[in-house]
Amino acid sequence: MATINRNYDKLEGGYLFSEIVRRTKVFQEKHPGVILLRLGIGNTTEALTPSIIKGLQIGVAKLADPKTYTGYGDEQGDIRLRSAFVDWYKKRGIKLTTSEIFISDGAKPDSANIQSIFGEKSIIAISDPAYPVYVDAAIIGGRKVVYMSCTKENGFIPSLPNEKVDIMYICSPNNPTGAVATKKQLQLFVDYARAHKAIIIFDAAYSEYISDPDLPKSIYEIPGAKTCAIEINSFSKWAGFTGVRLGWTVVPLDLIVEGTEKGKVNSLWNRRQITMFNGASNIAQVGGLAVLSAQGQKECEELIVYYMKNAGIIKNGLVKIGLKVFGGENAPYIWLKTPNDLSSWEFFDKLLNESHVVGTPGSGFGPCGEGYLRLSAFGHREDIERAVKSIEKNLKL
Amino acid sequence: MATINRNYDKLEGGYLFSEIVRRTKVFQEKHPGVILLRLGIGNTTEALTPSIIKGLQIGVAKLADPKTYTGYGDEQGDIRLRSAFVDWYKKRGIKLTTSEIFISDGAKPDSANIQSIFGEKSIIAISDPAYPVYVDAAIIGGRKVVYMSCTKENGFIPSLPNEKVDIMYICSPNNPTGAVATKKQLQLFVDYARAHKAIIIFDAAYSEYISDPDLPKSIYEIPGAKTCAIEINSFSKWAGFTGVRLGWTVVPLDLIVEGTEKGKVNSLWNRRQITMFNGASNIAQVGGLAVLSAQGQKECEELIVYYMKNAGIIKNGLVKIGLKVFGGENAPYIWLKTPNDLSSWEFFDKLLNESHVVGTPGSGFGPCGEGYLRLSAFGHREDIERAVKSIEKNLKL
Numbered sequence: 001m002a003t004i005n006r007n008y009d010k011l012e013g014g015y016l017f018s019e020i021v022r023r024t025k026v027f028q029e030k031h032p033g034v035i036l037l038r039l040g041i042g043n044t045t046e047a048l049t050p051s052i053i054k055g056l057q058i059g060v061a062k063l064a065d066p067k068t069y070t071g072y073g074d075e076q077g078d079i080r081l082r083s084a085f086v087d088w089y090k091k092r093g094i095k096l097t098t099s100e101i102f103i104s105d106g107a108k109p110d111s112a113n114i115q116s117i118f119g120e121k122s123i124i125a126i127s128d129p130a131y132p133v134y135v136d137a138a139i140i141g142g143r144k145v146v147y148m149s150c151t152k153e154n155g156f157i158p159s160l161p162n163e164k165v166d167i168m169y170i171c172s173p174n175n176p177t178g179a180v181a182t183k184k185q186l187q188l189f190v191d192y193a194r195a196h197k198a199i200i201i202f203d204a205a206y207s208e209y210i211s212d213p214d215l216p217k218s219i220y221e222i223p224g225a226k227t228c229a230i231e232i233n234s235f236s237k238w239a240g241f242t243g244v245r246l247g248w249t250v251v252p253l254d255l256i257v258e259g260t261e262k263g264k265v266n267s268l269w270n271r272r273q274i275t276m277f278n279g280a281s282n283i284a285q286v287g288g289l290a291v292l293s294a295q296g297q298k299e300c301e302e303l304i305v306y307y308m309k310n311a312g313i314i315k316n317g318l319v320k321i322g323l324k325v326f327g328g329e330n331a332p333y334i335w336l337k338t339p340n341d342l343s344s345w346e347f348f349d350k351l352l353n354e355s356h357v358v359g360t361p362g363s364g365f366g367p368c369g370e371g372y373l374r375l376s377a378f379g380h381r382e383d384i385e386r387a388v389k390s391i392e393k394n395l396k397l
Numbered sequence: 398m399a400t401i402n403r404n405y406d407k408l409e410g411g412y413l414f415s416e417i418v419r420r421t422k423v424f425q426e427k428h429p430g431v432i433l434l435r436l437g438i439g440n441t442t443e444a445l446t447p448s449i450i451k452g453l454q455i456g457v458a459k460l461a462d463p464k465t466y467t468g469y470g471d472e473q474g475d476i477r478l479r480s481a482f483v484d485w486y487k488k489r490g491i492k493l494t495t496s497e498i499f500i501s502d503g504a505k506p507d508s509a510n511i512q513s514i515f516g517e518k519s520i521i522a523i524s525d526p527a528y529p530v531y532v533d534a535a536i537i538g539g540r541k542v543v544y545m546s547c548t549k550e551n552g553f554i555p556s557l558p559n560e561k562v563d564i565m566y567i568c569s570p571n572n573p574t575g576a577v578a579t580k581k582q583l584q585l586f587v588d589y590a591r592a593h594k595a596i597i598i599f600d601a602a603y604s605e606y607i608s609d610p611d612l613p614k615s616i617y618e619i620p621g622a623k624t625c626a627i628e629i630n631s632f633s634k635w636a637g638f639t640g641v642r643l644g645w646t647v648v649p650l651d652l653i654v655e656g657t658e659k660g661k662v663n664s665l666w667n668r669r670q671i672t673m674f675n676g677a678s679n680i681a682q683v684g685g686l687a688v689l690s691a692q693g694q695k696e697c698e699e700l701i702v703y704y705m706k707n708a709g710i711i712k713n714g715l716v717k718i719g720l721k722v723f724g725g726e727n728a729p730y731i732w733l734k735t736p737n738d739l740s741s742w743e744f745f746d747k748l749l750n751e752s753h754v755v756g757t758p759g760s761g762f763g764p765c766g767e768g769y770l771r772l773s774a775f776g777h778r779e780d781i782e783r784a785v786k787s788i789e790k791n792l793k794l
């Protein structure tokens with residue numbers, strides 16, 4: 001007799017973004033004429049840049065000719081793309097080899113699935129608030145979660161866990177708070193991980209949004225990190241690949257889990273991926289190669305400047321009407337304190353009803369997110385301006 | 398202190414196809430001049446057809462314009478693609494709704510990951526031999542596996558399991574044996590599943606290779622299957638999408654797991670996918686829509702005719718020299734009995750050394766595969782002809 005995985009019953013009602021979609025739909029049905037301004041889901045809106053489009057077109061054209069057609073690709077992903085990453089990291093002072101880089105179809109699947117190569121009794125420390133995927137994956141896998149509080153008192157950078165943990169998720173620049181950890185702050189986590197033989201899962205999906213040269217874009221800028229940290233990254237927010245689907249994960253060969261040989265975790269992840277994944281789309285991978293070209297990087301930088309200008313517009317508009325905001329400087333997210341002690345969902349509804357703006361309730365990211373709302377800088381300029389104006393004009397404070 | 402998932406240690410030495418790559422590499426290094434003829438991995442070789450290429454190009458072009466650009470797509474996959482599938486199934490007499498269809502990045506991830514929504518004590522029945530992913534996923538997840546023997550005596554269609562099981566994998570047309578289950582044979586499994594409240598995972602990745610109109614292409618052609626069967630399928634072998642990555646999984650709303658409400662399994666798979674997957678590439682999905690167009694289907698049929706002519710050439714060549722072969726009639730795989738009671742790997746090495754042909758050892762698919770070798774019909778015509786000639790001429794029987 002088949003049974004179900006009862007861990008699913010322990011998950012929160014719906015996946016956060018599905019619930020936003022549902023509430024927005026209900027509002028839209030009640031007010032069919034109203035144009036909604038969506039700053040909720042962090043979904044890119046701008047066209048891919050010319051050299052990336054050209055890369056993708058080349059990727060497609062290759063498949064039209066039996067001489068250049070390819071089916072299943074290299075294990076771990078196209079070797080040219082992995083080599084390009086070795087160079088890319090090298091320019092940042094980080095030495096990696098192609099066998100330490102795994103091309104993925106995005107940061108989300110990897111940041112969830114990575115847990116499965118670790119022991120099922122692993123205690124997982126997760127920032128609170130955090131991207132819901134880390135917690136949900138832990139719950140589905142039956143693993144214990146410990147929260148690391150992020151509050152305005154600690155600048156939304158988590159303090160070290162109070163109890164012993166085995167795996168720690170750190171996302172910097174942070175989704176949802178927009179906070180970025182300094183080298184010193186990350187060093188504390190690396191030191192903790194080494195002292196307690198724990199593993200850091202570093203989600204760097206927003207690394208390219210950092211403009212402050214003193215802030216670290218990779219965990220491997222921190223001495224000792226290669227022995228204890230896995231880094232997950234994505235082309236989604238960097239190059240607009242949210243729909244194209246491409247990312248990468250670094251599992252250093254130096255990474256150690258007590259009682260296993262060096263390189264074991266790298267080989268476990270390889271085994272997981274060759275068994276349960278069949279590579280990212282070869283078209284997307286040619287596109288990724290275009291992103292990593294000099295011209296591609298330049299174009300993507302302009303894309304990021306565009307979104308970060310949006311962030312500035314949102315931030316300034318909210319500050320002007322007296323709201324308290326965080327983030328939005330080296331990250332595409334603005335973390336907004338709700339006025340008058342409203343709960344996150346109360347303020348979500350208020351913002352939707354009064355300003356027709358869709359945000360993301362902070363409480364959906366964890367208990368410490370209660371009383372906050374996330375606004376995303378991903379949007380067309382005119383929509384961002386319209387949203388900010390509508391908040392300024394219509395939100396009753 | 399971090400630990401690893403020790404279930405990985407219980408897996409066979411390497412993933413089968415990696416071991417083939419390794420042995421082939423060793424041979425190539427010893428014999429640098431020799432051109433190898435690869436009939437091992439079932440990897441498509443022919444160019445995508447014109448209307449599919451056009452579809453993919455449209456998919457890319459859309460991303461170049463902010464008006465048509467899309468990021469994250471619909472939950473469960475592009476609604477147009479799912480609607481097209483509803484029509485496609487309808488023409489085969491199968492009634493489904495869009496909410497029962499989940500677009501994936503291929504059959505492999507889904508056929509592995511689907512286990513995770515079921516109880517961890519589930520006993521999983523798997524054909525022997527079978528595509529290694531089913532067993533590997535079960536072992537990694539700590540689930541018990543029961544084999545259902547496929548031998549020449551039962552025409553390589555498994556008998557019902559001897560003990561009570563909870564989940565049964567059936568792959569028809571079969572990889573690796575090329576055998577196809579009749580409606581009557583599938584009915585036995587559906588009846589068993591209903592009587593024992595078990596679930597069937599039906600891997601239909603080669604369904605489009607069936608030319609015999611009496612053979613079922615979908616498990617849902619069998620009365621009662623909707624209450625007990627999940628069907629997994631793929632564009633890989635049908636349209637040449639092995640590298641493009643696109644597939645789909647059907648989880649009927651009528652599917653029942655004892656003690657849960659109707660639709661529960663469908664909603665669990667949805668929750669799993671929105672949490673741990675972020676959709677197939679939007680470019681690939683536009684390509685998939687082109688496959689499902691009338692012209693696309695016609696072109697893909699021709700592609701299949703091409704590969705099946707390869708299968709005929711291999712089969713005839715092997716029969717001519719007195720080898721015993723199975724499959725290759727409604728499936729792109731030829732299942733070859735090794736001569737002189739050689740083991741699968743012995744014959745793999747012999748074929749490689751004497752004929753320079755790379756096959757896949759049957760034993761890599763399970764204990765009952767011992768003494769067999771799989772040859773794949775995926776290859777350019779000239780390579781297939783060269784391989785068959787080389788076997789005819791050089792294999793010492």
